[in-house]
Amino acid sequence: MxxxxxxxxxxxxxxxxxxxxxxxxxxxxxxxxxxxxxxxxxxxxxxxxxxxxxxxxxxSHEADTPCLTTEASIVCIADGCDMFKGRGRLPFDLGNVNIHTVSALSIRDVKVERGERRPVRIRVEMDNSAGIFQVQELLRRKVDSGVLRDKVEIVAVAMPPGAATDQRIVSRLIYEEGVFKPF
Known part of the structure; x- marks a missing residue:
């Protein structure tokens, strides 16, 4: 409940x-x-x-407030896992081009699995290495803010594994009217 x-x-x-x-x-x-x-x-x-x-x-579902219970930690971590590609699409399409939208568009999938080194693994699949921002600055901080930090391992994988290049999200930007816009 x-x-x-x-x-x-x-x-x-x-x-x-x-x-x-x-x-x-x-x-x-x-x-x-x-x-x-x-x-x-x-x-x-x-x-x-x-x-x-x-x-x-x-x-306490944001990383700057410590989660003191297992339940609060679960909610915080689950919120951190909500970083799929679609979350950044509308802001990006409306011209809000920044590390937040580009990194959100880089996330292909997030899977919660049985871990190898710890009981739970969160596997983040990225189409572009910019997704590491979501993993390091959002998900990691949420995992670390609670009582489950020692129970969760995070694995970030650029897709397809072993590929030499990433999927390009931004080709060209122009800065005008106070914002960066693709053009």
């Missing part, structure tokens, strides 16, 4: 603003959880405790 509810509500605060959205998400989720959890948990004390764990998982 904790992971499910936190996963569903962790980004609800984006309706207020991207900046500080974990805080806004926790605030907006509180009345929803207060209304729904008593329908699942008969004892008010248990519902209140579960609500606290859910709110912690929501609030």
């Amino acid at each position: 904790i992971v499910l509810a936190a996963a569903l509500l962790h980004d609800i605060g984006n309706q207020v603003h991207r900046r500080m959205h974990p805080l806004f998400s926790a605030v907006l989720a509180t009345p929803i959880l207060t209304r729904l959890l008593p329908k699942v948990y008969e004892h008010p004390e248990i519902a209140a405790e579960i609500r606290g764990f859910i709110l912690h998982a929501i609030y």
Whole structure:
């Protein structure tokens, strides 16, 4: 219940603003959880405790806030795995060309598997080496921010393995009106 509810509500605060959205998400989720959890948990004390764990998982899903529980760590890591190619397509097509959009477009697939050195492996397949930014600066930080850091290995693979070149995402850019644009 904790992971499910936190996963569903962790980004609800984006309706207020991207900046500080974990805080806004926790605030907006509180009345929803207060209304729904008593329908699942008969004892008010248990519902209140579960609500606290859910709110912690929501609030700590960004890498700059430590995840203190296994459930919060799962939500944070799962959020970090949400870096597929499609997430960067619209901003890129609208002219927002930067390392964030280019690296997001570089991610072919993310797979959660049984690990070889640790119990869990997150395998990130990249069409372009720029995807390493997503792995190093986003996913790694989310894994490191929680209690599961010693249980997860991250493997990033440029596809196809062994190829000498990457798929090109950007050929030419022009800087005008304060932004880089493909042309």
